Amino acid sequence: MPEFGPNQFVFLLHGAVWTIALSVLSLVIGAVFAFVVALCRISGSRTVRAISAIYVQAIQGTPLMVLMLISYFGLNILGVDVPALVGATIAMTLYVSAFLGEVWRGSLLSIPRTQWEASECLGHSRAARMRHIILPQAVKISIPPTVTFMVQIVKNTSLASIIGFVELTQAGKLVNNSTFQPFVCFLCVAALYFAVCYPISLWGRHLEKQYNVVR
Amino acid sequence: MAYEFDFSFLADHWPRLLQGLWLTLAMSGLSTVLGFLIGVTGAIASRYGSPAARRVAYVYVEVVRNTPLLVQVFLLYFGLSSIGLRLPVFATAVIALSINIGAYSTEIIRAGIESIAPGQIEAAECLGMSQSQIILRIVLQPALERVFPALTSQYVLLMLATSVTSQISAEELTGIGNLIQSETFRSFEVYGIVALCYIALSLVVRAGLFGFGLLAFPRRRRLGTDL
Amino acid sequence: MLSAETGTTTPGTIVSLRGVHKSFGDVEVLRGLDLDVRMGEVIALLGRSGSGKSTALRCINGLEKIQRGTITVCGHEVARMGRDLRPLRKDVGIVFQSYNLFPHLTVEQNVTISPKLVKGVDAKTASLLAADTLARVGLLDKRDAYPEQLSGGQQQRVAIARALAMEPKVMLFDEVTSALDPELTGEVLRAMERLARDGMTMIVVTHEVAFARKVADRVVFMYRGQIRETGPASLLDTPQTDELKQFLEHDL
Numbered sequence: 276m277p278e279f280g281p282n283q284f285v286f287l288l289h290g291a292v293w294t295i296a297l298s299v300l301s302l303v304i305g306a307v308f309a310f311v312v313a314l315c316r317i318s319g320s321r322t323v324r325a326i327s328a329i330y331v332q333a334i335q336g337t338p339l340m341v342l343m344l345i346s347y348f349g350l351n352i353l354g355v356d357v358p359a360l361v362g363a364t365i366a367m368t369l370y371v372s373a374f375l376g377e378v379w380r381g382s383l384l385s386i387p388r389t390q391w392e393a394s395e396c397l398g399h400s401r402a403a404r405m406r407h408i409i410l411p412q413a414v415k416i417s418i419p420p421t422v423t424f425m426v427q428i429v430k431n432t433s434l435a436s437i438i439g440f441v442e443l444t445q446a447g448k449l450v451n452n453s454t455f456q457p458f459v460c461f462l463c464v465a466a467l468y469f470a471v472c473y474p475i476s477l478w479g480r481h482l483e484k485q486y487n488v489v490r
Numbered sequence: 491m492a493y494e495f496d497f498s499f500l501a502d503h504w505p506r507l508l509q510g511l512w513l514t515l516a517m518s519g520l521s522t523v524l525g526f527l528i529g530v531t532g533a534i535a536s537r538y539g540s541p542a543a544r545r546v547a548y549v550y551v552e553v554v555r556n557t558p559l560l561v562q563v564f565l566l567y568f569g570l571s572s573i574g575l576r577l578p579v580f581a582t583a584v585i586a587l588s589i590n591i592g593a594y595s596t597e598i599i600r601a602g603i604e605s606i607a608p609g610q611i612e613a614a615e616c617l618g619m620s621q622s623q624i625i626l627r628i629v630l631q632p633a634l635e636r637v638f639p640a641l642t643s644q645y646v647l648l649m650l651a652t653s654v655t656s657q658i659s660a661e662e663l664t665g666i667g668n669l670i671q672s673e674t675f676r677s678f679e680v681y682g683i684v685a686l687c688y689i690a691l692s693l694v695v696r697a698g699l700f701g702f703g704l705l706a707f708p709r710r711r712r713l714g715t716d717l
Numbered sequence: 718m719l720s721a722e723t724g725t726t727t728p729g730t731i732v733s734l735r736g737v738h739k740s741f742g743d744v745e746v747l748r749g750l751d752l753d754v755r756m757g758e759v760i761a762l763l764g765r766s767g768s769g770k771s772t773a774l775r776c777i778n779g780l781e782k783i784q785r786g787t788i789t790v791c792g793h794e795v796a797r798m799g800r801d802l803r804p805l806r807k808d809v810g811i812v813f814q815s816y817n818l819f820p821h822l823t824v825e826q827n828v829t830i831s832p833k834l835v836k837g838v839d840a841k842t843a844s845l846l847a848a849d850t851l852a853r854v855g856l857l858d859k860r861d862a863y864p865e866q867l868s869g870g871q872q873q874r875v876a877i878a879r880a881l882a883m884e885p886k887v888m889l890f891d892e893v894t895s896a897l898d899p900e901l902t903g904e905v906l907r908a909m910e911r912l913a914r915d916g917m918t919m920i921v922v923t924h925e926v927a928f929a930r931k932v933a934d935r936v937v938f939m940y941r942g943q944i945r946e947t948g949p950a951s952l953l954d955t956p957q958t959d960e961l962k963q964f965l966e967h968d969l
Contacts, residue, residue, distance in 0.1 A: 319800075332689070337689060338664065340654060340656070341664060341667070341681055341688060345682065348677035348681060352677070352678050389813065389815055390817060390819065392817070396778060396780070396811045398835040399834055400834070400835075408819055412819075412820065430559075433558035434558075457564070461565040468557045468561060472557070
């Protein structure tokens with residue numbers, strides 16, 4: 276039986292790289308959908324608002340783990356034999372779109388009503404108002420909570436392990452299965468997650484403070 | 491390829507799903523209560539404790555919040571058994587979940603404590619209250635009232651997060667789903683039903699906590715507003 | 718009722734309100750408001766808080782939907798316009814109590830953005846337009862500043878310039894000096910006075926009785942959602958109704 280050594284650690288590092296890759300992929304693709312969700316949630320149309328609210332409610336009410344299983348097996352029954360990375364990315368995208376979408380909706384709504392009104396009174400179209408008046412202000416507000424949310428994304432990619440995607444957690448499981456040294460192995464896994472997440476947390480907190488001072 | 495949906499497994503397996511649902515509720519309820527107690531303790535320690543206590547609270551919160559719950563669960567489950575300590579799966583799950591939610595509760599409640607105006611504490615001191623009276627009656631109560639919505643969201647997330655304990659073969663909702671799936675191979679349908687159960691549970695838990703908030707915080711009930 | 722505005726609209730009328738009713742829930746804020754404003758006229762709308770004067774102003778440019786009556790502004794019938802009120806907004810400028818400048822834009826950008834977006838004016842023309850309107854409010858030297866670098870009075874003058882840059886036919890002023898320190902109100906009122914001299918049609922909701930006396934062609938005193946008394950500025954020296962008498966006594 277192999278001991279936990281440098282080889283095992285390097286294997287974990289490889290897993291960590293995939294964790295970061297999946298995180299970046301989820302953030303980038305998820306952000307696009309999150310933006311759409313945020314806009315739909317404050318749409319002028321009651322129907323669009325209702326549908327997007329139900330969507331958010333459904334995704335936020337389902338464990339990400341179950342989303343992973345559904346998207347993975349769902350693709351399989353469609354007859355598409357997809358790599359676990361694709362299944363995981365789809366589930367993460369759903370997850371990010373709902374949660375980050377709500378964060379961004381909050382940012383949009385935190386722009387005072389008077390700004391929307393002033394823009395409206397100057398005759399700006401809805402699109403122009405969003406693009407030139409509301410978004411530039413809302414983006415600034417949304418940066419700190421978005422950075423903080425990135426920590427959630429990184430941590431939650433660990434759930435991709437259940438559909439067999441070899442990211443950091445799955446790598447940890449594999450190493451543990453071969454070495455039977457769970458303490459060392461999972462402590463290393465946890466330490467690697469911490470090494471990625473803690474700086475992001477600090478960064479997010481720093482941005483939040485900065486923002487509060489400016490305000 | 492045409493796929494035929496088949497929900498007939500429900501006829502045989504619904505009692506097991508109900509059992510899983512019940513275990514999910516029990517697990518999250520217990521962890522919520524324990525985690526809340528940890529949170530109150532941690533928040534008071536990190537605000538009023540000795541420098542050492544503050545440091546411990548800080549490290550606890552940061553370590554838990556910056557590592558995945560799944561890894562925490564594995565560490566506890568496999569770690570404990572490797573040193574010969576064999577706890578039932580349910581106990582291990584509740585311990586891991588409580589430690590996890592305790593850290594989030596600490597952070598939220600601490601923010602609530604910090605939002606209490608210093609004038610409140612000065613007023614209480616001038617009225618001759620003791621330090622512990624001030625913390626409990628003047629600071630903690632309104633602080634909890636203020637952060638209750640944030641706690642509610644966190645506890646709903648915890649309920650959903652109990653699904654990761656299926657990975658140490660706890661037979662809660664997701665675990666049961668896995669079992670049924672492996673027997674019937676109707677994966678999509680099984681997890682679809684499981685998802686619906688969670689959505690329903692999340693609505694129930696949210697409503698329950700909202701009701702609890704009305705009972706616990708009469709001011710909120712009377713004013714009908716968030717504070 | 719001393720307000721005698723009934724019947725058909727006289728020529729030269731640019732804003733016309735007929736039997737306007739507006740409620741917020743159970744609270745009836747406007748109860749049958751009639752008002753005609755002629756081209757080039759300066760109207761001072763006076764009244765206690767809650768008398769409905771600000772609501773009337775917000776109804777005129779469609780920020781609030783009315784329940785009954787008609788509002789016609791520059792040929793647009795406001796209640797019938799549906800959701801796209803932009804043709805109306807091109808003709809009507811409004812200045813708010815809280816300035817509502819866009820904090821992420823410089824003074825010049827605040828002024829130029831609407832002509833560019835709404836009228837398709839090119840950057841160079843918009844810049845000239847900004848120079849002209851900012852000069853009219855005496856703030857040409859602040860064109861590169863951000864709103865938060867300006868005093869309240871300066872911000873409010875930028876807001877006036879921002880509205881002017883759309884070349885509106887009517888300007889609405891909603892208690893524009895109420896949020897300002899007393900020593901800053903003068904500069905804003907002078908900018909408005911100059912605008913009035915230039916012939917702009919203005920409806921001014923204000924607490925400044927002295928300003929009304931000096932600049933307004935007509936004073937309209939509102940009481941409980943209706944016009945209680947109206948007439949030339951000299952009305953303020955010879956109030957006919959008890960309500961206006963009381964209002965003037967309390968306010969002076």
